[in-house]
Amino acid sequence: MKIDIDLKSGFLQNLKREVLDSLNTEERAIIEVSTGEMGNKPDAVKLGWLKMRTKETWTKQRYTKALGRTMEKLREAVAAAEKNKGD
Secondary structure (H helix, E strand, C coil), X not given: CCCCCCHHHCHHHHCCHHHHHCCCHHHHHHHHHHCHHHHHCCHHHHHHHHHHHHCXXXXXXXXXXXXXXXXXXXXXXXXXXXXXXXX
């Protein structure tokens, strides 16, 4: 799965608060573990952090799929916000 956004570039700073607030708890945890200092950690550390944060067991496959879904949701929310901005 290819994600075309550089998660380390601080793209979250450019998102509006409403977009981030639209994410559920799991999606927020996915974004947190995928960005910043956590983004540089090995997958085992990320999965452990997710388990601690969400109280659920995580596999690399579940993490990868959840990250893809969350990124798609963010893309759609940003596109909708940009469309509404233009109207």
